[in-house]
Amino acid sequence: MVDVGRVGIWSIGLRSDEPGAAEELREAAAELEELGYGAIWLGGSPGVRHAVPLLEVTSRIVVATGILNIWEHDAADVADRHKSVSAEHPGRFLLGLGASHAAAVKAYDKPYSAMVRYLDGLDAAGVPSSERVLAALGPRMLELARDRTAGAHPYLVTPEHTARAREALGPDRLLAPEVKVVLDTDPERARATARAHLGFYMGLPNYTNNLLRFGFTEDDFADGGSDRLVDAVVAWGDVEAVRRRVTAHQDAGADHAALQVLTGDRGGLPRAEWRELAAGLGLR
Template sequence: MVDVGRVGIWSIGFRNDDPSAANEIRDAAAELEELGYGAIWLGGSPGVHHAVPLLEATSRIVVATGILNIWEYDAADVADRQKAVSAAYPGRFLLGLGASHPGLVKAYDKPYSAMTRYLDGLDTAGAPSAERVLAALGPRMLELARDRTAGAHPYLVTPEHTERARQVLGPDRLLAPEVKVVLDTDPERARATARQHLGFYMKLPNYTNNLLRLGFTEDDFADGGSDRLVDAVVAWGDVEAVRRRVDAHRDAGADHAALQVLTDDRSGLPRAQWRELATALDLR
């Protein structure tokens, strides 16, 4: 199993094809490694190739796709690329896979069956199952993650979900939930930043159905999320509030927390906040 450490950074900002951003992306990746983070999670439906510049710029940190959309990338090609990257950077690449959402994919149909077929394709092509995880939320997808991958990388979840996921995965599979963070102690401003980000997800049934299973209601999804929902899925406040949320996930069974710092610039690289968190979380 790939060792992602205790805490990583999840960011859509690393999935940027603009050549003018290449140097900053490499510098940011190198700094995250120096700060002691265990993994970089590439948001924004990345391909395997998006991990290569970050791996080239670093020597230890794991780079993971968080997540690769199975509807966008051919399984045989992904397998070939994964094998090549894993050979070049042993133990440093983790393939995170997800089935996306209705409305975002034209040919979307039966995500569990589609994921099963995709995993079959990866296996046939010889891709290592111990170096992949699934963006699993519900029980069936978590069982699939347990049986055919190294574990799960759930997105937009609470510590309660982490506890349920651990029960399904068992003790030996990686559980690496994404954890949203707003470093702002002003409640109104922090929740406004969170809602600016959450509004998009409140329209996606895979996420809302999972939140309903956790006890939230349709009323909680309006206007970017109720205070109750925002407070449950976003760790806002000072660094100690973030530490408490990370500890809550770990106490519930998480091996790793992939922190996504939310700011007004969703595609940016909030390096100052990453530095602040690294100091507070004692990553070294």
């Protein structure tokens, strides 16, 4: 199994296709490794190719797709790219896979069956199950992650979900939930930052249905999320508040926490916050 360490960074900004951003991305990746993070999770439906420049400028940190959309990338092509990247950087690339959402995919149909077929294709091409994880939320996808991959990378979840996911995965599979962070001690401002981010996800049934399983109601999804929901899925406050949330996930069975720092710039690189978290969490 790929070793992602205990804490990583989840970021859309680190997978930018803008030519002018390439140098800053490399610098940021190198700094994350120096700061002691165990993994970089590339958000925004990345391809395998987005991991390559970050792997090239680092020597230890794992780079993962968080997650690759199976509707957008052919399994055979992904397998070829995976083989090349893994040969060049052994033990440092993790293929995170997800079935996305009906609202975002034109030919969306039976995501569980589609994922099974995709994994069959990766198996046939020789991609080791130990080098891939699933963006699993519900029971069936978690069981598939247990049986066909190294584990699960759930997104927009609470520690209560982490506990249930650990039960479904068993003791030996990787469980690496994404954890949203707002480093702001002002409640009104912190929750406003969180809601600006959460509003998009409150319209996606994959996420809202999962939250309903954990006691939230439709009322909690209005206007970017109720205070109760925001406080449950976003660790806001100082670094100590983030530490408590990471500990809650770890106590519930998580092996790794993928921290997504939320600011007003969704695609930006919050490097000052990454430094503050690394120092406060004692990663070095």
